[in-house]
Amino acid sequence: MSSKFWLDVMNSVYDVTPYLDEHPGGDDVVLAATGKDATDDFEDAGHSKSAKELMQNFCIGELDTSAPIIPELEIASKKETANYSRNLMDLTKQYWAVPVAIVGISVVAGLIYLRKK
Numbered sequence: 001m002s003s004k005f006w007l008d009v010m011n012s013v014y015d016v017t018p019y020l021d022e023h024p025g026g027d028d029v030v031l032a033a034t035g036k037d038a039t040d041d042f043e044d045a046g047h048s049k050s051a052k053e054l055m056q057n058f059c060i061g062e063l064d065t066s067a068p069i070i071p072e073l074e075i076a077s078k079k080e081t082a083n084y085s086r087n088l089m090d091l092t093k094q095y096w097a098v099p100v101a102i103v104g105i106s107v108v109a110g111l112i113y114l115r116k117k
């Protein structure tokens, strides 16, 4: 079998591919529990102590629950915030003359107005 079926029980990941055909409860129930948190499904089936011991043979690692669900999203949003503030700084540096010109024009207009009075 070329595809892999991973089971997540209590934040441990199990590669159940080689056990599917041997599972006494059938492969369909195990397949239905792959790709998600299968802790409840596994517990509800009332597995024996020996079944739990057998399961350890298929453990391939632990889930890092502190990691973001989609790490790429977090990286992208961090980049975006950094870019946003950098863009704002660039704009301020480039267009500092605009507010200065507005203030200057207002002062000149004010002076002309006062002189006319």
Ligand code: HEM
Binding pocket: 007, 014, 016, 019, 023, 024, 025, 026, 029, 030, 033, 038, 041, 042, 045, 046, 047, 048, 049, 050, 051, 052, 054, 055, 058
């Ligand atoms: C690596 C993971 C698993 C292993 C090693 C495993 C092992 C076993 C074993 C040895 C039995 C025979 C009864 C016993 O000793 O408790 C069994 C029965 C059963 N298992 Fe699993 N199991 C696994 C995953 C699952 C999952 C994810 C489900 C999903 C619901 C499931 C559902 C069942 C059911 C319904 C039975 C009862 C079958 C019957 O009594 O007719 N198992 N399993």
